[in-house]
Each structure stands twice: as C-alpha cells, then as structure tokens.
Amino acid sequence: MKVLLIGVGGVGEAIAVIAQNRPWLEKMVLADYNLERAREVCQKLGAPEKFPAEWIDARDESQIVALARKHAVDLILNAVEPRYNMPIFNAAYQAGCTYLDMAMSLSSPHPTRPYQECGVKLGDAQFEQAEAWERKGLLALVGMGADPGLSDVFARYAEKHLFDAIDEIGIRDGGNLAVRGYAFAPTFSIWTTIEECLNPPILWEAGRGWTTTEPFSEPEVFDFPEGIGPVECVNVEHEEVVLIPRWIRCGRVTFKYGLGETFINVLKTLHLLGLDSTVPVNVKGVQVAPRDVVAACLPDPAHLGDRMTGKTCVVTWVKGTKDGRPRQVFLYQVADNEACMARYGLQAVAWQTAVNPVIAMDLLQAGVWRGAGVLGPEAFDPDPFIAKMAEYEVPYGIKEMA
C-alpha cells in the first residue's frame, strides 16, 4: 500500500513509526505545511525512499490531488486538525484514493436554539457526499482514531457478541496524565479541546434522534480502570454520537470527556472572557485570534512526552440485556505514557490514537475490511480488528459490571 500522510504532528509521527516495518506498507509520503518537521520525522525513520518528506498546504485541494498522483498513492490519511477535512476529503475523491481520517468535518450550532437542536452536525459535510463515493466504488473510512475509532469498534463488538439488545452506549475518555514542571499543560491540542468542549454537546436517543445540550452538562464521576480512578466527566461533542446510531441498534448514545475540574474551569473561564474566540481582535494595532494566543502561551503537547506521567483511557460503556437479563459491560483500552515512551518513543495519546488507523490500513490492504461510501469504523466486522490488536501490542479489557 502506498499512503499519503497529511500532517506529521505527534499523531502523524506515531502513525509512521507504527507502520514503519509492516510488510503491507510500500511507501508513506510524509506531507506537512512545516516541511522542516516532515524532514525531521523522515530523518528519524532513516528510510527516505519509503518515507519521503513533502510540503503541503492542506487547504489546497488541487495540490493534494497532484501530490497523490505524483506518488501514485492508494490511500490518503488525514492527520491534521479537522478544520482542514473537506479539501483533503474532496482531493481523495478527485484522485480516486481511499480516504481515512480520525475526526470528522466540523459542526456549526443551530442559529437560534444552539443548546437544544443540532445545526450542522459533525461529519454532515462528509456524509452528504456518501452517495457519490458509493457510486464511484470508493471508500472514506471516517473517525478511525482511538475515539472515535477504537471506541466504535468496541461498540460494534459488544453488539455482535455481548448483547441481545442495547439500551445505551456511552463513550468515556479520561485519564490521569500529568506533566512534570508545569502547573497547567494540556496533553492534547488546546485548540481542538476548546473546539470540542465549547461546541454544544450532541446526544442521540431512539425516537428523538440527535439533540444538543449545554457545554459541560450532566457531570458524572466515572471510575476509570487500571488505577486511574474517578475523574469528573461531562458531555462533549464527539463523533461517536453521530456514527454509532447509523450502524448499531440501541436506545441512546452519549460521549463524556473526563476533563477534570481544573480543565473544565479553565475552559469556562476562557469562554467567559471571550478568549476561546477564533475571530481576530485588534491588540495595539496587531490582529490576533485570542484562541491562538492561548495556545501560544501553553507548552506544545507534542514535545511533552518525556515529562508526562500517567495513563489515558478510552471506554465504551454498554448497557442492555443478554439472555433476558440486564447486563453492563465496559470495553476499554489504556495507554501508559512511560511505557509508550520507553517502548516506542511516542507520547501515550499520540500512540493510542495512531495505532488504530494503522491497523485499519492493514485490514484494508488485506481486503479483510472493504466497502464503498462514507463509513464509520462500526460499519465493519470488529473481529479481525480486535484480533489484530495483539499483533500491534495494543492491550484492551472487557469488564463485566456489577
């Protein structure tokens, strides 16, 4: 398989490292807006023929098409912020390549009832083109990271093997990562965290469909496994709520993010002061977007791996019935930062995200996963994915709840 990887940040680098010596990979083009960064990763990998570095502007559809053709790639893997999804998605269609991403096209709130009704939902712009992709026999596999991604595979696995009927699927993402030497240092892009957490959270319920609620609503203390312990989780907009109901029969889908009290307070305060805004303001004659200033004041999570301790965890919590009796199960994957750093030189969040699209590419190349249209991870048979996890050294757990 020949792959065009767009975006060589923390996750992009991890994808290249994990895919590096897999027999199914013929070539992976490392394309980034920051060519120096692409070259740095190229050099680390030490195989410039297999991993050539290229400059790309992810906003420029025609440039992406040209680069895909230049290297005759089979698949375009989108590893940049989701604000650039559409030009990459459209370029893949143009170039006749399989498309794969880890976050979906952005939402915009309902103009008058933002915290009750959906406006444009996550992924709407991509799903609108599903028929065209189907007609062309081309596959866009969307939301194929850790969450969304593995969380959706877990949901499908639970439906297939563990339940007769499902009342609720709740995704929970949390951990106890901390960064030594910083009073406050996000372990994931603050720009994206603000985007996710301040947009109206989305819920799905059978009969009612998709609705929205207030940011940070329905706080719940969730007890994460493997020593992480209780973390305060709140409703956050996330792809699983959009994806799961399209392929899995259930009563309700929610996503809650274990931000913890400090982070929730930071986000609320940024919003109160207007510092979350992406609209430039005039600061003594200079135009800057407040959200970019917030990001500039904080350390870059891509360079914090060796100062980080703790674990991060994705949980798919399923409630329903089996053999006429109520059942609750949670399926989870935990990544320990010190273990990831020691084994792969990769930060835990980056590794945990990156390993899933790599497994998916393996299955696509082998023809085990195949399809056409715009499909989420839960559209595919979960068993071969789960089987591959051991090969890729991804531990996971399935826990029967009381």
Place this chain on the structure above:
Amino acid sequence: MKVLLIGVGGVGEAIAVIAQNRPWLEKMVLADYNLERAREVCQKLGAPEKFPAEWIDARDESQIVALARKHAVDLILNAVEPRYNMPIFNAAYQAGCTYLDMAMSLSSPHPTRPYQECGVKLGDAQFEQAEAWERKGLLALVGMGADPGLSDVFARYAEKHLFDAIDEIGIRDGGNLAVRGYAFAPTFSIWTTIEECLNPPILWEAGRGWTTTEPFSEPEVFDFPEGIGPVECVNVEHEEVVLIPRWIRCGRVTFKYGLGETFINVLKTLHLLGLDSTVPVNVKGVQVAPRDVVAACLPDPAHLGDRMTGKTCVVTWVKGTKDGRPRQVFLYQVADNEACMARYGLQAVAWQTAVNPVIAMDLLQAGVWRGAGVLGPEAFDPDPFIAKMAEYEVPYGIKEMA
C-alpha cells in the same frame, strides 16, 4: 493654580469635570498619548483656553518637562497607569512642580522568597528620592485617589479623633457594580487589576515590618454598608499598607479587595495559563503581550458607565482602644453609579477616585495643606479634607461597630 493633567482616561476626565468651575483653578492642560481622546474631553468641557488638549508620551521625561514649562504649570497630576510613574515624577522634580498621583511606583517581588519577603515595594522608587524633594522644598503628594487616598485620610482622622491606641487598620474595597448585557465586564482597568491582584500582597505589623503573602490569601467575607452586603475579600497589594505605618502608630495594616468569587477565579485562571504575562509571545509570527489580549477581548470600562448599576465602597476599618475600652469603627465612602451618571455624567469608580485629588489641589492652592518631600495623604491634617467633602458633594459615613 495651573495644572498639567497627564492621562485623560475615565479618571482624568472626571478630574477635569469636577475641577471645572472651582475658583482656585486657572488652567488644566489635558495631555494624553491619544490626542483625539484629549480633544474629545476638551470639547465636552467647552473651554479650550482653560482646558487645552496636548499630546504627550508619558514615558518621555523631557517632553513632560517641556510641556510643564510651556504652560508654566504649578502642579503635575499623574492620571495614567502606575507603570509610567517614574518619568512623570522625575519630570515634576526637574520642572520644579508639585507632583500628585493616585497609585505609586511599581513593586517587584523578592527573587527567592516572593510570598514571604518584600522585594522592591510599591513606592520605594519614589520614597528613595524623598530627601532630594525635601531639600528642594518641593512636594510630591502620593497615593491621593480614593484608595489609596481618602482611605488614608480616614485612617489619620480615626487616629486623631476616635482612638487612643490602634491595633489594626484594615482597608476594604468592594461593591456590587454590575454591567448590564455582559456576562463578565470589569468595572476597572483589567490591566491594573491583574497587576495589583497577582503581585504578592503586602502586610505590615509592628515589630515585623513589611512582609508578603500568597495572592488571594486570608479570604474574608466583609459586609459592606448601604445595601451592598457581603462580598468575599482577599489580600491584595496596595499602597495603604506602605503609607499608613509611616505616619500612623498602629499594630497592623492590611488591604483586602472585594473581588468576589468569579473575579478571583478569572484572575487565578489567567495566571495558571500565563495569560497575565506582559512579556510578548509569538502568535503565528506576530508579537503580542497576553495581558494586552485579555484587555482587548473585554469591553473598555471607561465606556460602560451607562450600562452599570450598583455601588462601590471604600472602607477604613479601625480596631483599637478609646478611654481604656476596646473600640471598632469603620469610616467609609460609597458611590452609586446611577447617581454619579445622573449628576455628573461620570462612572462611579472614576468619580470616586477623581474627587480626592481635586479636593487635595484645592487645599494645596489655599495653603491649608503644605509640605515638602514625598508624602502620603495621612501626613496631612485630615480635618480640612473631611470638611471639604460636603462642598464637593462627597457623602461619607462613620460607623461604630458592635
């Protein structure tokens, strides 16, 4: 008296409005870095000969001296942010003018024990030159706003008339001002509020002298008079703690600011994220100071007067003994925003601050207050000041505590 007013912001404008028709005022030069703003106030006052507008760079000592000489002024009144104190203070000395300000030269924290020991204190840079001013027979009256200013006059009044011995003088500043139509809108310069509140608060105790403590330490709910009610107050760095012990015998001096929970949380969060910093950061190729971005995102308090409701209050709370018995008194001044807007077209905080230097200039011009050196308001006889308050329509209260 001929006055050079440097800084025609909210307080500067209020000074001009209050002084406008007083018989002792011959001329007041309105000098600002923003000449348009100076002209706007000049036009409002409708007497361009008496209130000429001039452009000034408050960082430029020689320009200030030249402007003082051009208009042959007797007094330079500093109404800009205290970061510009020293060039204005030095220019007044150069030009042989009386100097008056409402906030003192800035502190810098102790290099190794910032929350235990003082580094450079508020006003140190000014007091260092006290002897030179004395020798020249020239007066610098420092900290002559509402607080510091009236709060210090109250302290001296209490010592003179109400107590035989004073254990503690505690200044409390709080209110219930709110701005209609904004979730969060400071009623005072956010730049200065950050400066005051995030510096190590200073305390004074007989025997120990000046020490510092943690920002926001010793929270206390203080019940403000005239319907304002209870507000959470915390230790904040303020001039009274530096000024009062120099002239008044007492056991302890503190300053607590009634920020309220929301504001305290905002300031703590800004500090946690480094958004309080005045050191420019690189934001996508542009250099900006995060604190300036915070200010740019919030509405300008100078233009919120007509949307503001509520009151602001300065309290000097004195504990001690009189005739062998314990006594507690508090002396206070309350300004109601709607009343200030209706009567003077001035925002309450601006009016409450501005009226005090105007009364002081009146007393200086009459020769009732006189002196040489660098002196605080409590260095003077409080009685004539208190007597003038009625003439200037400044209500105040003295309340015996249980």
